[in-house]
Amino acid sequence: MLIRSMPPRDSLRTDLLPGTLEMLILRTLEVQPMHGYAIAQHIHRLSREALTIEEGSLYPALQRILVKGWVTAAWRTSPTKRRTRVYTLTAAGRKQLGIAQDNFNAMFAALSRVMKG
Numbered sequence: 001m002l003i004r005s006m007p008p009r010d011s012l013r014t015d016l017l018p019g020t021l022e023m024l025i026l027r028t029l030e031v032q033p034m035h036g037y038a039i040a041q042h043i044h045r046l047s048r049e050a051l052t053i054e055e056g057s058l059y060p061a062l063q064r065i066l067v068k069g070w071v072t073a074a075w076r077t078s079p080t081k082r083r084t085r086v087y088t089l090t091a092a093g094r095k096q097l098g099i100a101q102d103n104f105n106a107m108f109a110a111l112s113r114v115m116k117g
Contacts, residue, residue, distance in 0.1 A: 021053070021061045022070075023100035026093050029071060035084040036062060062087060070096050 028034065028042045039062075040053040065071050070093030076086050089097075 019100055020104065021057060022065055023097065023104060024051075024053075025058075025061060025065060025087075026070060026089060026097040026100065029087055029089040029093070030097065033086050033088040035078075035086050039087070065093065068096075069093075 024043050025039055028039050031042070034042065036055075036058055040055075040058055043051050043053055062071070062073075066073055066087070069090060071087045071089055073085050073087050075083055078084050
């Protein structure tokens with residue numbers, strides 16, 4: 001789907017749990033409104049380059065959360081005079097982010113318990 005974890009000599013591609021990409025996008029937009037490429041770069045940078053969001057995953061996810069009302073979008077002109085679509089987190093998006101984080105934390109704790117045996 002979208003994670004590419006790159007060990008020193010090998011490349012491994014792994015799928016995320018359902019809803020994780022949307023959660024990462026919402027968390028990123030909590031910082032400030034951003035366009036798609038900036039969202040992908042922010043996640044890549046904060047993950048210490050472990051997560052690479054591909055366009056084929058990012059833009060459909062942005063469209064899904066836009067339709068759900070979790071973000072709004074507006075066309076703006078960048079400093080380089082390019083038109084970019086900037087996404088802004090809504091109140092409904094903040095609420096959904098809290099729900100998603102709680103669900104993720106519960107799932108992570110359950111997986112950790114299984115892995116520890």
